Amino acid sequence: MSESVVALFESLVGAEPPHDVPVLFDTACVMGGSIAGLLAARVLSDRARRVVIVEPDDTSAEAESRSGVPQDQQVHTLLPAGRLWIERWLPGVSREAQDRGASLVGPDQQFVGHDDIRQVPDGADHQFLAVGRPLLESLVRDRVTALPNVSVLRARATGLRYGDGAVAGVRFAGHGTGERVEGVLAADFVVDAMGRSSRLSNWLGLDGYDQPRLERLESPVNYATALFERPAKFSELEVATVLQLFTPRYPSGGVSVAAATAIEEQQWLVMLMGYGDNRPGRTTDEFRAHCAALPAILRDITSGDVTREVVTYRQADSRRRHFTEAGQLPARLVSMGDAVASFNPVYGQGMSSAALHASCLASYLDSGTDLDTAATEFFRLQQVVVDAAWAVSAGGDAARIDAETGTEVPEEVRQQRQGMAQIVGATLVDADVSRAFNDVSYMLRHPSTLFDPELLGKAAAAAEGAAEK
Template sequence: MSDSVVALFESLVGAEPPHDVPVLFDTACVMGGSIAGLLAARVLSDRARRVVIVEPDDLSAEAEPRSGVPQGHQVHTLLPAGRLWIERWLPGVSREAQARGASLVGPDKQFVGHDDIRQIPDGADHQFLAVGRPLLERLVRGRVTALPNVSVLRARATGLRYGDGSVIGVRFAGPGTGERAEGVLAADFVVDAMGRSSRLSNWLGLDGYDQPRLERLESPVNYATALFERRATFSELDVATVLQLFTPRYPSGGVSVAAATAVEAQQWLVMLMGYGDNRPGRTTDEFRARCSSLTTVLRDVTRGDVTREVVTYRQADSRRRHFTEAGRLPARLVSVGDAVASFNPVYGQGMSSAALHASCLASYLGSGPDLDAAATDFFRLQQVVVDAAWAVSAGGDAARIDAENGTEVPEEVRRQRRLIEHIVGAALIDADVSRAFNNVSYMLRHPSTLFDPELLEKAAAATEGAATEGATTEGATKT
């Protein structure tokens, strides 16, 4: 991977809001009020006189996830890259979330385990926001819709209108049968943030444009999540976020990943994940039993009373749409968030990816683009982000599935996977390697930085030293 791609990725991670920029649009429309849509609307608020978010769900609901977010009951953690970006563009969100009971978790209260081994702290001050998805979305939505030029139209986007090769409007149907049940919203720029089930590709095909190629990685994952009473306050906790990853050889009863976060309302939000036919913890008793058989920390956090019964979620595959390969697309149209790429949620990259897609939009609009041509430059920027997230999440899933199925893979793929396994092993015992690995996992740095020769040499020295020490200890014990 070239240095320019790494530098570009990191510039998107660290992007600041612009100041005194020219207005490009009279009306911009965002189809979808998800985190991705809200962050895109925040970027557009600097560039349009009016931004309209078209969203079919009732956004006045306070406690429950929107029906358009079927994974909203599951564990969500805002990775450092996403949290920092959102803080720059919507200052004070983390503080407000904490005031509502969410946890800002520093390295002293993070627990990452691989089988029975805890990953060594990396010495960096990486902070997660441990928060329920409904609360975070509500806080972000409150900030964005409070902007004087942003509004929400409760309706479902049903298609696009075109003129001279550009999108000029969004067709919509309202939730009721009143006078605004159907209509067209004139728009100078449109963002598709309709999520994993977006129908934009279908619309483009029906309207005579190219449909972006859809890539699927079959990786059936099953989630079970429950809420437990947390008697200790955040300051009293030794650990506030837990992530345990289990290899196929570990006797985990089909659990591949377990996670727990100290969230609002003095609760633990706890998740178990299994691949394929493994559906862990479908009842509270089974859930507790699985946790108690894994690690002490998971047993401890599930001792409290259940405040919400087990909720399950299944996702059959990871998917991405290759907009950069589409030869003919209308101008003034982009797509963001899960509408472009959706991964195994256990990696926690969804909301941070959404933030970086918004960063791509800000960079594109600030580059003086030809708005009467397809937004190819935007999709190329976005591909840098998607490739990075795909390498971590989909790459990890593919490696596990290939290993379990005995699938033959090309030698280059095998070599890269061996290097990653080497890095992961060294991250358990070497702080420098741990920091480099975490920077990639947290979307602060590009995955190609893990293949830096100096880092690989350090990882080799760390694992060789650990192996030598282990052999010496074993020999002394036998003696």
């Protein structure tokens, strides 16, 4: 991995939003009004006279689950990188979330464990936001739609209109606030933020452009999430986030990961996840039975009254679309968030990736690029972020699948995976390794920083020490 990719990734993570940027567009249109779309709209609000978000769901209700985001009842943790960036575009959002009962979780309030062994504190002060996904989205939406030049058109985007090799408008249809609306919104810049089922590729193919290659890694994940009452003071530790990863050694009944976060309305949002055919609990009784067999902290968390029954979610694969490989794309069009890459959700990278895509957009638009050619430079920048997240989640999944199926891999890959396994093991005993690993998991540093020889040496020494015990 070249130094420049690492430096680019870290400059995207660390950059401040610029001030006084020139207005580049008359109307920018964002298709999809979820996290990626809202953050794109925030970036574009400084660079367009008006920004129209086209979104079919009724988003007027506060903090409610909605059909366009079917995953929104599952645990959604905002990693430190995403929190940092959302906070930079929309200062004060974390504070507002806390005022509404969400928790800002520092290192002392996290219990991250492998089986029931706790990871050593990494000495850094990174903070997660533990919040229900509908509340987070509604706080972001309220801020973005309060901007004077941002509005929402309640309709479904159905296709694009072009002129001179560039996108010139968005076709839409829907029911608005009751009456049927249909038409074309003229726009001189368009963002696809329609999530993992985005139909942009199909539209491009039908319209004579290249379809970006779709890469998929089949790795079915089954989520079950329920809500429980949370006592005002939970434990001596005042734990607010619990993440436990179970190795095949642990008798977990098919649960590979359990997570609990202290969210608004004094509730625990608790998730159990199983791979493949392992579906951890459709009813509260099944859910509690699973938790009873897990480390005591999870049994305690789920001992309160249920405030929402179990909701399940299955995702069949991780997928990404390679826009950088598409030779012919219209100008003035970009794609962001899950529409470009959607990962195994257990790594918690989706919203943070979307936030980093927003910084790619700002960087691209402020680079003085020729807007009348395809947005290749944007897609290259974004690829740095996608590659980094993909290396962590799809890399981890591929290693697990190959180990389960006994698939042989090239020696270099085998060594890398062995190094990673040693690093993960060393997070239980070595604070430096723990910090390096967390910085990558939290999307603050590039994954290739883990292959530093000194760090690998420490991890190998820790593995030897553990083997001797």
